[in-house]
Amino acid sequence: MSPTRTADGAAPGRVGDVRRRNLALLLDRIDPQGQATRAQLAAETGLTKASVSSLVADLLESGLLTEAGVTRDGERGRPGVGLVLNPLRGAIGAEINVDYLAVGVLDLGGTLQFQETVERHNRGSSPGDVLAALGVLVHRAADAARQAGIVLLGGGLAVPGLVDPDRNVVVTAPNLGWSAVDLSAELAALLPAAPFGVTLSNEANSAALAELWYGHGVSFRDYLYVSGEVGVGGGLVIGSELFTGPAGHAGEIGHVVVHPEGPRCTCGGHGCLEKFAGQQAIFSAAGIGDDSTALRMSHLLRALDAGKPRALAAVEQAGHYLGVAVASAARLMNISAVVLGGHFAALEEWIEPALRRSLANFAPGLVPDGSIAFSGLRQTAALTGAAGSCLRGVLARPYELIS
Amino acid sequence: MSPTRTADGAAPGRVGDVRRRNLALLLDRIDPQGQATRAQLAAETGLTKASVSSLVADLLESGLLTEAGVTRDGERGRPGVGLVLNPLRGAIGAEINVDYLAVGVLDLGGTLQFQETVERHNRGSSPGDVLAALGVLVHRAADAARQAGIVLLGGGLAVPGLVDPDRNVVVTAPNLGWSAVDLSAELAALLPAAPFGVTLSNEANSAALAELWYGHGVSFRDYLYVSGEVGVGGGLVIGSELFTGPAGHAGEIGHVVVHPEGPRCTCGGHGCLEKFAGQQAIFSAAGIGDDSTALRMSHLLRALDAGKPRALAAVEQAGHYLGVAVASAARLMNISAVVLGGHFAALEEWIEPALRRSLANFAPGLVPDGSIAFSGLRQTAALTGAAGSCLRGVLARPYELIS
Structure with a gap:
């Protein structure tokens, strides 16, 4: 064997399959907000300390890991150098x-x-x-x-x-x-x-993935994320993974039919949720004019704060039909948790009671109150x-x- | 090593893991309606002919396989004994x-x-x-x-x-x-x-699985099966496997909300598909009385044959709302094929045009005409x-x- 080969037998300059897998395995063991020592990584992965040291050296050189100072390996452990995912x-x-x-x-x-x-x-x-x-x-x-x-x-x-x-x-x-x-x-x-x-x-x-990795998703393994923008979109997480369906397009809750006599939608269908709960639908039902979206949203929030009936009715209607669509999604996909983002999160105070009433009417018991969450990531999700x-x-x- | 051990090293009377896997592997290579020779099985599985012969001996003894007479291994092959799954x-x-x-x-x-x-x-x-x-x-x-x-x-x-x-x-x-x-x-x-x-x-x-294994499913890898009985049930097949969702209850299309002002359902919800397309809903809308189901179904079919407006309208309405629910399912689960069973299959001639019109209205282009199938298995599905x-x-x- 050539003396320049690495421990797993790969030639230098070409990372072998085993080493590739082990590099990813180590990174997977380091929580984005946490840190780990080489000894902890060896214990968790079953790799030898020598292998871990060699792999960590590569990861430090790649810039993906960086050293964060001395830490202790649990209560009785000797101090070791903490490794973190590099924030740079x-x-x-x-x-x-x-x-x-x-x-x-x-x-x-x-x-x-x-x-x-x-x-x-x-x-x-x-x-x-x-x-x-x-x-x-x-x-x-x-x-x-x-x-x-x-x-x-x-x-x-x-x-x-x-x-x-x-x-x-x-x-x-x-x-x-x-x-x-x-x-x-x-x-x-x-x-x-x-x-x-x-x-x-x-x-x-x-x-939906941002919620799973950085938001509410950490407490739900299975949920439907509903995105409220001009359109209403959806992302389905099952078993902590995105479920995209046979052709990659599952979760389109915005085009679930919530009222069969409803208006024509941009998708070509009729009575879609988006036509009742999308931003334009809510602004229009609330009688809020044609300013910029940010202005209209602040008008709407002011009107809701002031208890204006037309604004309250518009958001009530959006919550009602959102409940119709979530109820149907719960039946079809066996989902019992929902995370609401975009304008639904901005309107949480008003839309949540309407949504709860609607779910109690259309799918009693299927989506418990504690399983309705509002995104904290807002427009950055x-x-x-x-x-x-x-x-x-x-x-x-x-x-x-x-x- | 004891001379009574089998080729894979397991003690007699206890089938080892490797042999277990190989026994199942062989059976998986035999089509229920087809047959295979030992030589074909060896070629397809990569097992040695000696291993295949030993495994087949066990499967013959178990009664799962039986010999069907002499067959040829392809054009140039030598004749071999055909093995079939035992119809007894x-x-x-x-x-x-x-x-x-x-x-x-x-x-x-x-x-x-x-x-x-x-x-x-x-x-x-x-x-x-x-x-x-x-x-x-x-x-x-x-x-x-x-x-x-x-x-x-x-x-x-x-x-x-x-x-x-x-x-x-x-x-x-x-x-x-x-x-x-x-x-x-x-x-x-x-x-x-x-x-x-x-x-x-x-x-x-x-x-849904019967369709996959013995019916229409063989030409669709992904579809929603809709069962029309007193209730309306659903089974979701994705990638030729049943998709049951996080808790095992996915596919419940009978309780998709198709009309939010619709009547209360046995499930506790309101406006479910079942209330418009279940057997009782259709009989009741058609004005067909309280005989046995078989009698009522034959009354309905006679009324449809005779062009009675009330019967035609009842089935039209069922097809319309079935289309609403299938449209929503297509959006949520990215499904583009549907197989209809139970009374939907019995009513195919009348319900299919209504369903197509409804799908064209609510989800244009999503479920092509060639992707609507009616079960041939009827009440045995x-x-x-x-x-x-x-x-x-x-x-x-x-x-x-x-x-």
């Missing part, structure tokens, strides 16, 4: 929605370091124009990351529509007016130097999930950073 | 529904050998009385099987409700009025001598699936028959 490595998270663009930097420790949201009317805009505007925000965030010493490894872009992530194609995003849009070139251009590139996802799926997906990909394939 | 081994399939009991014998080749359905009003009957009545049918079927030389290995019982198959408990069956009914003793008494016992399942899930589940369990654990 991160990913860009971005979201295109109907009336805003949002970008942030998520570090490996799970902290959202920079975040910027700008209003922009993207409905009917050409994908090229929207991506150019998004590119300005991404570059600003990348500059901020650079100044803070954060190395960007990749990114994720969430959009309000059905996507084919393998081909970087937006299959359909009715509220943007997009159909069969190939974003490969635009995604490649956003972060050309990042080793893991930029991937595409559905905004509600990304937000989708971009956090998109960046988080990228970072989880990095942690699963650390060998791509090791020569 | 089988399982009882049974179904309790609201107004009938049904029992049949399914053999290992997938043929339903005996089948008997009797009308019986089970709503509100005590589980003990219903199981006693079912026991009479089971014994009659078991006698018929014995006379035909079929050895019964076990059985399956399908009920119209949510079940816990591990504990043999009917969690809730609203249309029977049953809740938390433990059937362990009754199931054990049905076929006391059968080595694999009798297991419990949901009727729509069993029917659930019992066939229940017996089939038992037989698949036998084929996965053949070593339980080998000493």
Whole structure:
């Protein structure tokens, strides 16, 4: 055997399969907000201390791990050096929605370091124009990351529509007016130097994953995340994993039929939840005019605070139909917990009682009160999930950073 | 090593893990309606011909395989003895529904050998009385099987409700009025001598599996099976496997809310599909009186044939709301095919156009015309699936028959 071969027999410069698996295994044992010593990692993985030391050396060199000072291995343990996921490595998270663009930097420790949201009317805009505007925000965030010493490894872009992530194609995003849009070139251009590139996802799926990794999801293993934007999206988490269905598009609760005599929807159907509980539906039912979304939302909240009947009725109606759709989802998918994000979270105080009444009427006992949660991530949920997906990909394939 | 040990090192009288796996592997390679030679099995599994011969000897002795005469191994092969799943081994399939009991014998080749359905009003009957009545049918079927030389290995019982198959408990069956009914003793008494016992399942899930194994399912990998009885049940097949959700109760399309102002349902909810498309709902809307179900169904079919407006409108309404629920299921679970059984299959000619119109209105493009299928198994679907589940369990654990 050549003396330059590594312990697992792989030639230098090419990480062997066993070593690849062990590198990912070690990273999986380190909680994003916690730390571990080499001795703890050896005990938890069953690897020898020598193997762990060799693997950790690679991970330190790759920049994914960093040393955090001396820590103790439990009560009786000797002091060891604490290893943490390096907060100076991160990913860009971005979201295109109907009336805003949002970008942030998520570090490996799970902290959202920079975040910027700008209003922009993207409905009917050409994908090229929207991506150019998004590119300005991404570059600003990348500059901020650079100044803070954060190395960007990749990114994720969430959009309000059905996507084919393998081909970087937006299959359909009715509220943007997009159909069969190939974003490969635009995604490649956003972060050309990042080793893991930029991937595409559905905004509600990304937000559902953000809840799982960084939000309420930690207490539910199975839930439906409902995203309230201009559209209403959904992401289904079963057994702590995203359930996307046979073709990748499961969870579309916004287009569940909640009233068969209801109005026509952008999806081509009729009586969809989105037509009763989407932002435009609520603003319109509340009689709130055609300002920007942020202004309309603050008008709505003021009207609700003041007890204006029309505003209260609009949110009551949204909660009622949200309950109809969640009841049907609970029956079909055997889901007993729901996490509500976007404007549903902003309207929690008013929409929650209406939702509870509706669930008691349509699916008594199926979704207990303690299983209705409101997202604390608000408008950052989708971009956090998109960046988080990228970072989880990095942690699963650390060998791509090791020569 | 003791000379009495078998080729895989296991002691005689105790089948080792490797041999267990290989026994099941061989059985998995034999199509229920086809045959295979020892040489083909060796080629397909990568096992040596000597191992295959030894394993086949055990399977012949267990009675699961039998020899079917000389066959050729492909064009150039030498003749070999064809091995088939033994049609003289089988399982009882049974179904309790609201107004009938049904029992049949399914053999290992997938043929339903005996089948008997009797009308019986089970709503509100005590589980003990219903199981006693079912026991009479089971014994009659078991006698018929014995006379035909079929050895019964076990059985399956399908009920119209949510079940816990591990504990043999009917969690809730609203249309029977049953809740938390433990059937362990009754199931054990049905076929006391059968080595694999009798297991419990949901009727729509069993029917969905019967379609997968013996019906339309062979051309769809992903579909929703909708069972039309007094209740409306559903079974969800994804990737050719039953998807039962986090707690085992997914697919309950009968309680999807199709009209929020609709009537109260036995489930405690309101406006469920069952209240518009279940048998009683259709008979009642068609103005067909309180005879037996079989009589009412023949009255309905005559009225439809004669073009009676009220009957036509009742089935049109059922198809319309069935489309509402299937549209919502397609959105939530990303399903693009549906198989309709029970009375929906009996009403195919009239309900199909209404269903297509409804799907075009509520989920245009999501469920193509070629992806709507009607079950050919009719009232035997659930019992066939229940017996089939038992037989698949036998084929996965053949070593339980080998000493």
